[in-house]
Amino acid sequence: MSNQELINEYKDQVKSLGDKVKELSKELEDKDAKIKRQLILIEQKDSDILKLEEKIEKTKETVSKL
Numbered sequence: 788m789s790n791q792e793l794i795n796e797y798k799d800q801v802k803s804l805g806d807k808v809k810e811l812s813k814e815l816e817d818k819d820a821k822i823k824r825q826l827i828l829i830e831q832k833d834s835d836i837l838k839l840e841e842k843i844e845k846t847k848e849t850v851s852k853l
């Protein structure tokens with residue numbers, strides 16, 4: 788192989804690796820966003836559970852007074 792061919796092959800490999808890095812970075816950002824959305828949903832569920840527990844306790848108190 789000539790030097791020019793080696794240089795061209797090297798450039799192709801560098802470009803290919805750069806593209807792969809961009810692709811993996813995008814995947815990572817997407818997964819990070821998905822995880823953040825899931826955490827928000829979990830926090831909302833926890834809040835909902837606490838509110839339901841409070842309602843159950845109030846209902847128990849009301850029933851026990853009857």
